Amino acid sequence: MYGKIKEYLATEFKKIQDAGLIKNERVIESQQGAEIIVKGKKCLNFCANNYLGLSSHPDLINAAHKAIDERGFGLSSVRFICGTQDIHKTLEHKISDFLGMEDCILFSSCFDANGGVFEPLMEEEDAIITDALNHASIIDGIRLSKAKRWIYNHGDMRDVEETDSATGKSGKGLERCLKESQSCRFRLIATDGVFSMDGDIAKLKEICDLAEKYDALVMVDDSHATGFMGKTGKGTHEYNDVMGRVDIITTTFGKALGGASGGCIASYKEIIDWMRNKARPYLFSNTVPPAVVGATIKVIDILTKSTELRDKLEQNTKYFREKMTAVGFDIIPGVHPIVPIMFGKYPNCSKLAVDFANRMLDEGIYVTPFSFPVVPKGKDRIRVQISAGHEKQHLDMAIEAFTKVGRELNIIK
Numbered sequence: 001m002y003g004k005i006k007e008y009l010a011t012e013f014k015k016i017q018d019a020g021l022i023k024n025e026r027v028i029e030s031q032q033g034a035e036i037i038v039k040g041k042k043c044l045n046f047c048a049n050n051y052l053g054l055s056s057h058p059d060l061i062n063a064a065h066k067a068i069d070e071r072g073f074g075l076s077s078v079r080f081i082c083g084t085q086d087i088h089k090t091l092e093h094k095i096s097d098f099l100g101m102e103d104c105i106l107f108s109s110c111f112d113a114n115g116g117v118f119e120p121l122m123e124e125e126d127a128i129i130t131d132a133l134n135h136a137s138i139i140d141g142i143r144l145s146k147a148k149r150w151i152y153n154h155g156d157m158r159d160v161e162e163t164d165s166a167t168g169k170s171g172k173g174l175e176r177c178l179k180e181s182q183s184c185r186f187r188l189i190a191t192d193g194v195f196s197m198d199g200d201i202a203k204l205k206e207i208c209d210l211a212e213k214y215d216a217l218v219m220v221d222d223s224h225a226t227g228f229m230g231k232t233g234k235g236t237h238e239y240n241d242v243m244g245r246v247d248i249i250t251t252t253f254g255k256a257l258g259g260a261s262g263g264c265i266a267s268y269k270e271i272i273d274w275m276r277n278k279a280r281p282y283l284f285s286n287t288v289p290p291a292v293v294g295a296t297i298k299v300i301d302i303l304t305k306s307t308e309l310r311d312k313l314e315q316n317t318k319y320f321r322e323k324m325t326a327v328g329f330d331i332i333p334g335v336h337p338i339v340p341i342m343f344g345k346y347p348n349c350s351k352l353a354v355d356f357a358n359r360m361l362d363e364g365i366y367v368t369p370f371s372f373p374v375v376p377k378g379k380d381r382i383r384v385q386i387s388a389g390h391e392k393q394h395l396d397m398a399i400e401a402f403t404k405v406g407r408e409l410n411i412i413k
């Protein structure tokens, strides 16, 4: 019976509403892309994870159509009963080759890959050592494992334990965690390859050095990197020059690789065999549909043939970051197409970021503001995401609109 909880939800929901923390979804009335239609009006999208501009690419749409024609719509099964087609095996081989790993296993999402990867591998006598800013799916995946858990301060590689004067909370560096967990049987360090709020990149060289010194595995979630980070777009292991030293990579097809859905774990043969038999989201959830598999095969083929898209993304990112910095915006420096434009130094920064984003939409530029609790208090921002789908004129229109609204709201001269 729908009783007491109805009132409870209404009251609690109102509290979130009053705090201005309700997520209102704007409705897109077109395909995903650089140019979209919102409320009947054309605007430029600067907040999708469509890094390579592939979301509505004709080659992918054709490949998806072809896969539907040849292999059907759905498989009505998990993989191990009757849900594996030849194309699923093809995709797994192509991904492991592309990433430079031995083998690969598909999941319905990277959330599922992270939900499945820890529990079968790390048991009570083992330890998982995790960056404080890791993605929610890594946090949840680790919770499902019985392993002991150490959390290290974001990006802190040191052998220290310190108390933060602002929060009074004490935190540790990675090397300290590795020292403290030395009596555990197996150990695994888990990190995002790129952290989505600041667009900063994990220090994989130092992490791999420490892992080798203390005999720990390294797991990287490269969802915001696969397809474009590194010279040939393999990801942060290529960017950081540690290919062959990262033991487990998880990633998504829902961002740069076409943006539909799906994910995977790539690792050594033994680990992938183990996952095929033990990972619960793999064993108890439906197989990836043929359309997604066919289109993702196409993506890997495109990226293997040429670095054109990731090169264009790199140039677009450099151009946008340089111009926006020159105009006077406060931007977290970096190389990633996530470009955080910070509002913390202005009064009333949360409201300012929201007003700014609304004004940008009037100017035909779709960007999203992020406030507490998604980011720490005072770190309010508009997170712009650059795409290879943007042409120079799109970037210029966005920079122009940012400049106009920035002057109007008195945050740049």
Ligand SMILES: *Cc1c(COP(=O)(O)O)cnc(C)c1O
Residues within 6 Å of the ligand: 108, 109, 110, 111, 112, 114, 135, 137, 192, 196, 221, 222, 223, 224, 251, 252, 253, 254, 261, 262, 263
């Ligand atoms: C987006 C993201 C995920 C989730 O990927 P899905 O395939 O959409 O489930 C997992 N990890 C990280 C780091 C991400 O950025």
